[in-house]
Ligand SMILES: Cc1ncc(C[n+]2csc(CCOP(=O)(O)OP(=O)(O)O)c2C)c(N)n1
């Protein structure tokens with residue numbers, strides 16, 4: 123059965139112990155992002171978008187280890203996280219394309235995805251906002267004595283904003299069941315990390331809060347999953363938060379129009395040797411989980427499926443004007 | 458029913474709601490052990506324990522943001538911002554996260570949280586601890602804003618705010634914490650968000666007040682025997698258009714009294730709405746009595762002048778009632794500022 127026809131929860135469950143399913147999801151994210159990039163370039167979608175090309179393994183590694191009743195606070199660079207957590211390419215693309223069938227009815231757009239059936243809180247376009255929010259979700263779990271753990275995923279740039287400090291401090295002092303994941307993709311907008319941050323190993327920041335800080339190769343979904351497992355275990359045992367720093371790299375520019383002229387020569391090429399799709403593919407081949415032909419076939423199928431998702435979404439209606447008045451308050455208030 | 462100070466009425470409302478609903482928690486700086494810097498949470502720690510009554514680190518951005526996440530996942534957090542100015546460092550969590558979560562999830566997520574903050578001048582705290590700042594939050598769809606004017610309304614509105622499914626900013630006039638009044642507790646004491654109350658009946662003008670200006674205006678009316686109808690707004694978002702409009706249709710005149718600086722105040726919003734809806738009923742131009750466009754000054758006499766004082770309210774209303782002409786504020790009259 124194609125992952126694209128499964129429900130979000132099924133899409134999540136299928137990742138858990140299935141390396142091929144994980145690879146397949148990474149391919150889906152990769153080609154989804156490339157498709158979105160094209161649609162923006164052609165002017166078919168308006169606004170802006172933040173792609174996660176090169177960061178697929180981090181999203182899938184986290185999702186593979188995380189049950190669906192664990193809340194995730196993620197960011198505007200969220201297509202990959204949303205797809206990894208289980209949301210379908212249909213509802214994500216429909217949201218990005220402003221269709222009423224989008225995950226939030228087309229009023230959100232590329233930066234604002236949400237599906238609580240797989241734990242994804244509304245993604246925020248404000249740097250660092252999700253960090254205290256995840257701590258708060260964990261506070262709810264702790265107070266209501268639920269077994270879930272909250273996760274915040276945010277960028278290296280977010281490690282410099284006040285919310286990072288306040289969120290981690292609060293979570294540490296209250297021993298909240300939360301995992302903080304820094305997606306250290308080396309850049310915050312157009313600035314390389316060495317121009318904004320006194321050191322690049324951001325897991326060291328954990329020392330300020332007396333919590334464990336670990337670093338993981340974010341290009342390898344297996345390693346990410348292993349690291350998540352340990353952090354989740356700790357949180358479940360009442361030992362509090364963990365700071366995980368995943369070393370990744372942003373293959374695309376920051377947002378739609380950015381061609382990233384500021385990269386040092388050769389840096390991108392160097393990182394592309396560690397392309398998460400390559401890393402996973404080589405492992406699958408080595409283990410004999412599939413043949414090269416089979417993997418190529420899988421990729422071709424996913425590309426085809428995404429093309430038909432696009433056709434389908436193109437035919438969907440836009441929201442009507444009344445939609446912008448919905449869901450502001452529990453009951454519509456006439457102010 | 459019994460006589461209480463406003464801070465006791467707040468603590469009583471909190472305790473009752475916490476008894477009623479185990480998902481209600483209270484957090485803020487020194488709210489637990491110390492019972493609150495203004496004694497608005499006295500006794501809560503003892504009754505409900507440290508899991509539900511939490512002293513936070515000094516990190517408004519952190520714990521207000523945490524309240525958003527906690528509310529999204531099933532708690533009903535009541536956050537205390539000691540002075541409303543400190544909301545400045547937590548504004549994102551309120552205006553850009555909590556207020557948007559329902560919208561950005563199309564109803565999957567709600568944020569039933571209350572942000573309580575003390576507001577206002579009159580205690581000599583200087584201009585960084587004396588503002589009301591209701592205008593910061595009143596223009597954000599997704600938030601509700603309430604402001605009590607006495608112990609009864611503090612009790613009844615706070616309970617309504619805690620039960621409300623949406624984020625509510627609850628602004629408590631600091632100068633009133635120690636004021637006493639009879640409080641009807643229980644269901645009869647409950648108030649409804651969005652509903653104003655007529656604080657004094659009268660026939661010659663409708664005077665809309667909020668928070669601290671309610672008792673000042675009532676005192677002014679009593680002292681000068683003004684035949685005015687005082688409408689204590691109680692909720693700023695949503696505000697009770699119906700009650701104000703009906704009153705203006707009876708009196709033919711509208712005045713709004715605000716503690717905040719003149720420019721950009723919510724009173725303009727009220728005047729514009731009512732003018733559009735009841736223009737034919739008006740027999741004089743509506744106007745506002747406000748603070749001047751200045752930071753709150755420290756020196757005692759200047760601070761007393763800042764907030765529309767009882768005598769200033771009397772002077773302006775008396776002149777307006779007699780002439781129908783909009784009076785000038787004291788600073789214009791004295792040629793100090795426009
Ligand atoms: C509070 C805030 N300041 C600035 C911005 C503008 N902005 C959007 S993305 C971005 C870079 C963030 O970098 P990082 O946290 O590393 O995340 P990445 O984009 O690399 O995933 C900035 C500065 C913002 N959205 N929010």
Ligand SMILES: [Mg+2]
Nearest residue numbers: 277278309310
């Ligand atoms: Mg970055």
